[in-house]
Amino acid sequence: MTKKYNINKSEAEWKELLSPEEYTILIKKGTEYPHTGAYNMHFDNGEYHCKACNAKLFESDHKFKSSCGWPSFDKAIDGAIDYIKDTSHGMTRVETVCANCGGHLGHVFNDGPMETTGHRYCINSASIGFEPEAK
Numbered sequence: 001m002t003k004k005y006n007i008n009k010s011e012a013e014w015k016e017l018l019s020p021e022e023y024t025i026l027i028k029k030g031t032e033y034p035h036t037g038a039y040n041m042h043f044d045n046g047e048y049h050c051k052a053c054n055a056k057l058f059e060s061d062h063k064f065k066s067s068c069g070w071p072s073f074d075k076a077i078d079g080a081i082d083y084i085k086d087t088s089h090g091m092t093r094v095e096t097v098c099a100n101c102g103g104h105l106g107h108v109f110n111d112g113p114m115e116t117t118g119h120r121y122c123i124n125s126a127s128i129g130f131e132p133e134a135k
C-alpha cells in the first residue's frame, strides 16, 4: 500500500521545481557524494526544512559532527519523518523520507551519539534547506 502524502506531485512537476541534483536525490532516492554537501560542516543555529515542500524536519540543536561526510542529526522533529525499510544495495537500512511529501532525505542508523539518542540521521544536504534562527 502506498501512503498518501499531503503533497502529491508527479515526477514531471517535481522536475520543474527542483534542481537536477535535488530531483535526483529527493525523488529518485539518490545520494550526494560524501563531504560535498552544503550542510555537512554547517553548525549555525536554526531549522532545517524539506527542500521539496518546506516542512520543518530538524533543529540545529540536534545536529552533530560526524565523520560520515553527510549532515548528521541525533533526532528529528516529532512526526516530520517517515521510516521505510530499505533493502537495496544488499543492505538492510532504514530510509528516512519527509512525512509531508515523501521526498527522500537519507537513512537513519543506530551508531549515533550514545549520550543522547544513539541515532544518526544521515541526511543529504541537497534534500534540506536552512533557515537561521531569528535574532
Ligand SMILES: [Zn+2]
Pocket: 050, 051, 052, 053, 054, 055, 098, 099, 100, 101, 102, 103
Ligand atoms: Zn517534504
